Amino acid sequence: MSLIDDFIENSNDFIAPSYAGNGSSFFSESDGFEPSDPVHMLETGFVSAGLAEDDSRIFTLDRVQFQFPAPLLAMAVSNEILIMALENNHILRIDLQQAHDVEDIEIPRKSGEIKIYKIFFDPTGRHLLITTEQGENFYIFEKWKRAKVLTKFKGIIIESVGWNKSAGSSSDTSTKKILVGSRNGIIYEAEIEPTDEYFKKEEKFCKQVYSLNENLPVTGLRIEQFPASPRKYLIVAATPTRIYQFIGNANSTADLDGSSVFENLLSRYESSPDFQELPGNLPYSELHFFSQYQDLHYQGVAKNFAWLTGPGIYHGNLVFGSQDFGDHVIDSAQLFPYPATPSETDPSTLVSEIPLSIALTEFHFILLYKERVRAICQLNDQIVFEDNIPLKPGETVRTMTVDNIKSTYWIYTDCSIFELIVTREDRDVWKLYLEKQQFDNALQYCMNAAQRDKVLTTQADYYFSQGRFLLSANYYAQSIVPFEEVSLKFVERDERDALRTYLLKKLEKLRRQDLTQKTMIATWLVEIYISKINTIEDLAASSASSEDTSNYKAEQRVLENEFKEFLDQFKGNLDKRTTYNLIASHGRTDELLYYATLIGDHDKVISHWIQERNYKQALDVLSKQASVDVFYKFAPVLMENAPYETVDVWMRQTNLNPRNLMPALLKYDHSNAPENIVQNQAIRYLQYVVQKLKNTDPAIHNFLLTLYATQPTTDESDLLKFLAIEGKEPHYNMDYALRLCSQHKRMQSCVHIYSNMGLFEEAVDLALKQNDLELARINADKPEDDETLRKKLWLKIARHVVEKKQDIKTAMDYLQLCELLKIEDILPFFPDFVLIDDFKSEICQALEGYNKNIEELKEEMEEATKSAESIRSDIRELRCRFAIVTSEEKCAICDFPLLTRQFYIFPCQHAFHADCLIKQVTKSLNTSQLRGILELQKQIEKELSNMNHSPDNAARARPPAQGGFDRLKGLILPEATTHSGDDVAVVVPKLDQLKDELDDLVASECVLCGELMIKNIERPFINEDENDLLASWAI
Template sequence: MDDLVAQFEYQAQQTFRSDDANLSSVADNEPIFFKSKLPWIFNPNTEIRHMVVSNNVFILHLNDKTLQRRCLDEQSNDSYPFQEIHLLDSIQNMFLDPYGRYLVVSTKKTKEIFLAISSQSSLKLIKKPIKFGQNKNFILASLTWCNRFLRSEEIDNKIVALAAGTDGTIYEIAFLREQELYITEVYRSLVPIMDEKKDCVTGIYCDVKSSYDDNTNIFIVITTQIALYYYENQIDPTRKQDYFLPFFNLYKDYTLSDLKYRVYPVGNVHTEIQLFYRTKRSTSSQLLYRQFAWITGAGLLYTEIDPTNVQKSFLEKSHIINYQFDQRLLVQDKERPPSSVALTEFHCLMMFPTENQIRAICTVNGQIVMVDGSMASGAPVCYCRDHIKDQLWACTDQNVLRYTIKDERRDVWRVFMKKNDFQKAFEHCVVADDPIETARRQRSIESKHADHLYNENKMVPSATVYAASDTSFEDVTLKFLTLKNKEPLRTYLLAVLNNQKPLTDSTQITILTLWLIDLFLNELDELRPSKINLNDPTETVDEYFARFNKNSISPSATSDSFESLRKSFQYFLHQQKIEQCLIDHRSAVYDLLTSHGDLDDLILFAEHVKDYERVILLYLEREEYDKALNTLKPLDDAVLYYKYSPILVEKLPDDVIQAWKTKYKNLLPNKLLPAMIAYSRAFPKGKLILDFLTHCLHVGCDDKSIHNYLLSEYVKFDRSKIMPYLRNQKEDIEMILYDPRYALRLCIDNDLKEESVFLYKILNLHEEAVDMALQVNVRLAKECVENIEGERCKKLWLKIARHVITQEGSDLDQAMEILRDCELLKVEDILPLFPDFQTIDHFQKPIIKSLEKYNDRLEELRQEMDQASKSIDNIREDLTRYRTRCVATIDSDYKCSLCEQLLMLQTQFYIFSCQHYFHADCLIAYIKRLKQLDKARIDKIQLYQSKLASGLTKQEEISELQQELDDLVAKECAICGEPAIDNIDQPLDLLL
């Protein structure tokens, strides 16, 4: 079917207005409305008078008395069988239910009402007219279908409608599947009003108020020739019938003054009610948004039904849309209201049979957007909307037309923008597949909106909107710079700043940030309540408030404004977007804040950018030491502690030293020594530093300077802890944690003798230790030499003995005790120390014991000497025995190292471990040539040679002579041994 329809589609020739209200731009001049002719073939003599469509079921009023049923879902081609029925009287009007099953037809002459049943491939007329009780003069003016409130399971078996008579009576009709009707009169109170006003009912419309789910709240609109009446109430959907009888009982006794209505000059014209549903049935839980149109003589009554306030939509917000008559025809009295209208989302299509044209009027601004005068398919008859299929249809006297709407929203945003309805302009400017175009439209709307606000003197709101518009930055800032109030400029700059991208617009962010800071500071200067007239230093506070009163400015109001602006300023500084900018350009911000004298905000800003050193400095300048310390406490920056502790410890010693303990893991105690010294100077008797140093000791501090300072504090405040501290340290000078020399000097200066003795021992200054110990007592001196050995020990014991003998009155008992304690001292060592008049009787026993020891020692030495002599003799015998023994392996090809001849050519030769080999004759001759040998030695070698050569010598003498010759010649290698070294300065030719 779609392919078949496509063959007959054609584009309507449309004429567009060129005024500002035109919805189509120059670029988008493609038509919005397209109509295509259905391929239905009618008899050439057939004229279509009217048409209704529901659920793809078409009921056509042909000629005068014929009804024809056609259905898109049932046809496969244009030769399908359609159904027709013929009435005896001319047809006046017809109403088809939303599902295409029940058709109500009224006739002209007899004013009778008939029911036709539409089913698949059939249209059956119930020949018996519908009777409305005893009201035989009932003339059907309009009928509205009320199936919205029915439950879904009831719709298949029942459909309810309200029939309005021209006299004002309202009937409820229930259509059942068995072709049975239940008709109940539900409202007559309008009849006397119609009689009194000589008016008649022309239309009726019933629907739910807010949504399909809320089906108990109903409203009804009844139109007459001069007015529109509005009713609302609740119904009970659980009833079996007579749903509207309780509804209208509320209005049973209402007079005209009690009813809610609005008068409209309709006139004696054909009227029609049309609806457009924006909310579709699939979204039953959503609010139901609808548009309502009613043809009147004065124009088209139009309203958008607000589901939250339906009554107001009809009685207050409804308005008349002009038909835009052609003035020439109007003068000739040939222009008539439209015969039919159709609503779309933003337009109303109107048929004007007398002009044979269709006009499309924008419901937003009431302007014509299209005039279609190319009705080649016949004279226009009516529009029909199939609400089930959401399809718009039209018919001429010859054809049925399908309407297609393309991109109806494309220029609606411009219309709303021209009407200054910027919210709706935003809602309708979105292009689904083109975000760039959407953004361009939004900027245009914002620009227009901002201009509108600016012209209405709404400067601050306009500033916010300008920031999102495409108006140039220079134009906007120049506008606001001329204003005395800088809040709009500040608001605009803030909004522009929020639109910047941190990664790509860093320069713009910097400029805007600094400008805004300066604006904030200028405004704060003007509002600062505590600011006395700087031009008049003599101005008092009373004069200051008097000046405010004179200018009609409340000091309290100014203070509130100042605090509010200051909070805004602080909020601005804490924006994440400018955080990096503030850090990078903090010096510029500091300069701005300083130039305005705003120290409070300067401190807050420094805290924000985490420039805590500046914060501390500022607090110190203001002598707010507690705030400076509170700033320092949470920090882990050890440098700041080292730098500012010397100042703070003089003002808040307890808190500062407690902070040192808390942050000990992040601090090096030796870096705090300047602060400790400052404390000691400020509080000579204060012990807090000693407490901190003790804490350092307990937590394992191994810094030498800290331990040294701890010793100095011990000396000042608690000397009893010095010796335990020293003993607790290791005695190895390389392992102790304090400087022993410094500690020794400290103890000597403060006359701490025992501690000095201990430190002398650490430094291995045992003599000094003994000297110092003897100033205390002999016992301490003895302890000093306990671990010393050898002559040094004897010397120190002798020193102690001398002290005992000379300084303590020649105490013989102590002297004898010293001899017992030190085995190195003998009685003869200490005897010279006693005075000459000392009697020897007291030394008899020690002397005898000493002599006995000497005798024992001599005997031991004699035995050792005998053993040594025996050992020497044994060694000599071994040497003699092994002198002639040689074990060596030589090859037959070994050569003499001097003559280069084979070694085996002579019977006597010498072999050395250095692998030099010599003939005996060659070696002797070489030795004789050495200059360093004295003449006696050479002569001795020649003598031995001659004796050996004579053969007259005894064998024993020969052996001795040979041994002596070997000792002279072969003691060492002549080439690489000591002889070669001794003759290094001899020429080679002399040696060889």
């Protein structure tokens, strides 16, 4: 069923519009084919492969139920938009996605004035050209309801249009530059852009660009852009007898200046047109193209073409490359004669009838005749479909039109429309290609595994019969022919290379779980490879010709590389022991080592090279290993035979544990090293470990120390450098180091170790014992924080110089080197009778120094006396400070007259009663401060009591300020007890001192402008002890 029928059946409620002339509706009331129409089918089709038969037809002719208000003159379908031109100069437009909506567009001319000749619809379904037999042309754009006249096209009867594919954008309404072929053989270039402005014309450009110089209609035009060269175009033009090719670059500035795009391209062919001529007297012709991506509903590059001519259908492929002017794009063109069929008058006579129209699918030609339609397969030239068109009496077939975007095919008469439905036309193409032995094409169109296997098996058998065994093996491996059968075929022919190829391909295709089969085939391949390599090697050795020898060796290298690739790919499918034995039995050492390396059996490879005494190769293999156990295993033998190279490898492996290498280092004997290797390699490696890798293992450090100490040399520089690097917190055992160095007479090192142990006296004594004064002096300065010890050590050095060396001059020099030593310190070491000439100046300098120190002490005492007198003077002045207070002055807290009670006044001029100030200050003091104030108050009471000798007098003598303490005392301290009186002369100064302390606590700063006021900012308005009162006011 066609697309229109499908929509009609689902639109029962739709009432088609009618016309006032005849009252007929656009759609008839019946659906589908009319039952009375006789349908005669001839479906020869493709012969089934016998694997999966499909009886459904490829081609089906379906009538579209539609009633026309006037005879149909022309029809076009593009992008599922169907256009019909009627004899009454009306244009009907139907969107096949909304088939019930039929748009009627009227041509702005009376029906008697013009007659529509042809219509041309662009592939996007947006631009429609209408040409008349009178040479008038009209244009309709997309949703327009009325056609517009193309005045610049007046007088041109259009026969064909070459549409521009670059005009497919929905945002661009222009047709871009198109080519128009006329009835008289002239090609025009034009551009049409729809506009809604009344005075603006749609045709922006219309110009004659080429003449075919033959008074025949241009029946076909096509513009194709080269895929690899956007500015290069192919233009194909056809007449009833000729087909032209034009190749060249388009004008790159045409879009900017509005000039012609194709004129320069076509003008190059004016003097020498490139065409193919097929003579005949057929008055009409058609040119069709099939796009490479037509099945994707996309305007791709044309893949092949078909040209309707008098002798037959001229068809071929289009191959785009680097062609230029004079070259051809049409390739493999051939003429297909029209099939001869029995004549209607005389069935015994075969007649070749020329079709009215043709269409081109991917694999078929569709031929339209006056009463029937045929489909012919392009691959075998056989008629695969033939159907009589069910015509009504007097009904005439017009032609055929194709929707190249949606790949639909339409036949129309003067009063009917038929859709030729194509269903899976490629389903049996594989078998046709197979019969033609075009195996690659056959595989491309296989639709299931059975078809594919049939093609592969046939292809493999074909190549086997031709003696092309390697190709045959490749395709047998892809088929499901039994493994044993194929293997025997190659074994019987003694085709070991083909068998190897087959086994390789088969091995690649086996499933992961087929472990046994994989192992068997892989092992078999190992044997085949090794045997083949040995055979070629023997041929090369026995060949008399040097050229043959080199050829054999080259072949051997290729085969060895191939074998290594095989081992690399399938090492997981081989049994290690079997493979070792198989390769070793043929004496293939290189391949054996390669296989061992692949499977990670590095022990075997290294052991082999060690047995061969090729330690360099052994180390090369070892250096590539990630496992440290391999290094430990072969360390002793490699360190013994190649110490320098071994240490180089170890130093590149930072993850080694040096403790595990100590057995090899202990076994190493540097005395057996070659003369060119001076440095002990064990020391070299341990130095690297300690200094570069920052190893802190005591065993390693002790071992390195041992190696340094036991070296057959008296030079201790390396050992001392090591000890210096270790620092004051060494990683070696210092007791062990001291014993070792003493045993091997490394006295400088012993001194260094004593020093590190803090035994500076022993270090200096040992240095002096060795008569190394410089070393002793260095160690004497080391106890920097203990001057007594330093002086003692320097005295040892001085005594040694004086008593042992009798060098008084040098002893005097030490007075300059150590500031702790004085001349009087070393004088006792001098002999009883000695001349003072050598140290007379030092004695004088010492006396002068003592005199200078005495003068400095006198100056300091005078300065201290002056400072004390100044302080006493300042104190006296402070006691005499005063402030003037008037009788109107008030307390800054209670606002009562200030002079009524004891008061305080501050430099800021704020004045307070003593009790008001104390009360205010105590609010901000903590408990400990309050206790301090009350303790002072208690002591003051005591002293006052002692002065008055009675409690009553003491109460009267108590100053009013004490009243501020009474309330505090009851809260913090128990009542003061009575004390016995003291002497008045002692009490008064003490009382003054207590009052000063109280002033420091209470009156150290003003409570209104001091730090206390700043702290009160954070003080809450309601104290914690008032919370109960606050709660009582809650509602």
